[in-house]
Amino acid sequence: MVELLKLIASFINDLHDKVLDIVGIAGYPLNDKQLHFIFMAVIGILIFAFTQIVFKKLAKYSITAISFIYTFTVMVVIVFAIEIQQKLTNRGNMEFADIVYGLYGFIYVFLIYLLIKLIILAIKKAYKKYSNNNSISR
Template sequence: MSEFIYSIVMWTARIHDEIMGMNDGWGYYNSDKKLHFIVMGIIGMIVVLAAYFIFKLLQNHPLVIAFIYAFTVMIVLTFSIEIGQGFYGTGNMEMEDVVAGMGGFLFFFVIFALVRGIFLLIFNLLRGNDRKKRKKQR
């Protein structure tokens, strides 16, 4: 089991180094915290969308369960990345990175929830008008 965990930590450390190299290579020079914000936000949304799809198959209102699941996964993932950075010396192990990563996830989730809410509102308004027309025709 320890070899499995060791390989996961090495894998995440390599990915972290690769992202930092791409960031610097492309001339962006974003800070470690800004990259945590962006990358963890994107990963969090991937987890939310996957969980949302799975839970939608299981019940009527899956977004809350998907958020709770994704939030839990993101906490574990951000802490494991920080522990890996501290263990392998690929970055500074800081609580601010965890907060930045979780902030990115929450930011992307709020944007998703707002866009989804607007689409549902428009859909329900259009659908409601269609239902009123059908009732008048009867």
């Protein structure tokens, strides 16, 4: 896990330096804060546009899907934060497997929730059908 984070950090740092060099050569002397402002603005609006399109389509079918995506995203942030906190404080081991198992736990319980929800919906549908059949025959 630590090695993966170091690799990602190294890639981002190299990319950061190259972008600063290219921007400087092009005649736009941006400082680090300005570069972060521009990149986060572009990344954020691209993510927003993508999620806007996807969530509008999902909303036609199920708000549960949108809630799941949002919750899963928050869970990813939480499990990474916990693992990073363990590394920084030396309390516990920072392991990628912990992240995977934490997210697996959420997905497992969410699938149980969906199963219960589907059973309830099937019972309601069967009851409604049974009620309609009995009222027609009277």
